Amino acid sequence: MLNRDYVNGLIHNDDAFTFLRCDRSSPAFWELKKKEVMAMIRQLGCPTLFLTLSAAETQWSELIIILTQVLENKVITLEEAESMSYEKKCDLIRNDSVTCVRYFEHRLKCLWEILSAPCGPFQGYELVDKYVRTEFQVRGLPHVHALLWLKNAPKYDENNPESIERCIEFIDKLISVSSKPTKFSEELINLQCHKHSHTCKKYVKDCIKCRFGIPYFPMRKTMILEPFSDDEKLTKKEREEISKNRQNVIKELDKISKDQDNSLTFEEFLEHVDMNEDEYIKMIRAELKKAKVFLKRAPNEIRINAYNPMIMSLHKAN
Structure with a gap:
């Protein structure tokens, strides 16, 4: 590291930044992820489908029930959650973003299991593999982009x-x-x-x-x-x-x-x-x-x- 030519060589070849590969959202991190996707495409071929999934917290009554129980220590019915005002729902969501993200992650985990099932929505086309990227929108809600590979497509x-x-x-x-x-x-x-x-x-x-x-x-x-x-x-x-x-x-x-x-x-x-x-x-x-x-x-x-x-x-x- 004391050799100036060696350091300049590392910088020129971008090797000096590889230690940031574990730092999410760094250029080195995305370079690694890009290589992973390209490797999957070389092995599996072109993805069959591109899927996007967004969060709709105010529409998910089950989440509203959980938030009410966690924040207010109060148990409400599904009908009460559905009839709750939009402003009240937003207030619950703002006050416990961690529960909202954990709920979204659990919901996705269950969805992937259904998508992989023989009786799932792909109707006989087995889900061979997937690549999923989760990002957070400006308003703070998670959003998923996924590449799906289906068998015999x-x-x-x-x-x-x-x-x-x-x-x-x-x-x-x-x-x-x-x-x-x-x-x-x-x-x-x-x-x-x-x-x-x-x-x-x-x-x-x-x-x-x-x-x-x-x-x-x-x-x-x-x-x-x-x-x-x-x-x-x-x-x-x-x-x-x-x-x-x-x-x-x-x-x-x-x-x-x-x-x-x-x-x-x-x-x-x-x-x-x-x-x-x-x-x-x-x-x-x-x-x-x-x-x-x-x-x-x-x-x-x-x-x-x-x-x-x-x-x-x-x-x-x-």
């Missing part, structure tokens, strides 16, 4: 129609954006409905856009769309027409996303923007840089995030 091959069809069937089997309550209460569906806030707005060419790309494009069926190939070059006139159509579609989406009672069908939506389905798909493909999944989505579902029905019913949060 179909592999996407753009040159194989059968592969594309199997992938679409797999997606429709596990993922939904339906606004119809069916087995689930309307409150659970509302948890997946995006509401614009200052955190999702970004400025692009003097325009304000949602960084999550919401509202989403309605689709008659689930599709995996590819960008135009080199053999499908668009003329200047075609690009101008596509740009004009895109502006009309965005205006219409913005309009219907604000209409709570919107009941348009996909065909009626196309009539409103004066396009046929081929022109509509062509407009979407023109903006793509790589293959992208577009889920089957009615015009009244353009603000709903994708979810797995069984996971949503268990977790009761977005």
Whole structure:
């Protein structure tokens, strides 16, 4: 360490910072975690699913019961917890953040056990492995990002129609954006409905856009769309027409996303923007840089995030 050239070599190669690998959130820590993920991808292949889970403490009546017992030494019923005012719930949560985080961790542990079960939400696709990152949002609540590897999941091959069809069937089997309550209460569906806030707005060419790309494009069926190939070059006139159509579609989406009672069908939506389905798909493909999944989505579902029905019913949060 007394040799200046040796020390400079350590700094130049970042070896001088490796002792910080155990310090969470340090660059060396994240470098180690990145290598772990890359090693998993080399061994297991591309992850099958990306899953996000947030905390919804005010919606979890069981947690409110626990907090009331811990903080006030009082036992309340499930009905009393559900009818408690929002302000009271927030006060309980603020006064015992440790219990809230421990409850969230226990809830996730139970959820992972269900996801790994043969009768779980993946319907015959065994959960082989997972990589989980838990972070804390500005408001202090935990939030989970997870990469999931499923056994026998179909592999996407753009040159194989059968592969594309199997992938679409797999997606429709596990993922939904339906606004119809069916087995689930309307409150659970509302948890997946995006509401614009200052955190999702970004400025692009003097325009304000949602960084999550919401509202989403309605689709008659689930599709995996590819960008135009080199053999499908668009003329200047075609690009101008596509740009004009895109502006009309965005205006219409913005309009219907604000209409709570919107009941348009996909065909009626196309009539409103004066396009046929081929022109509509062509407009979407023109903006793509790589293959992208577009889920089957009615015009009244353009603000709903994708979810797995069984996971949503268990977790009761977005």
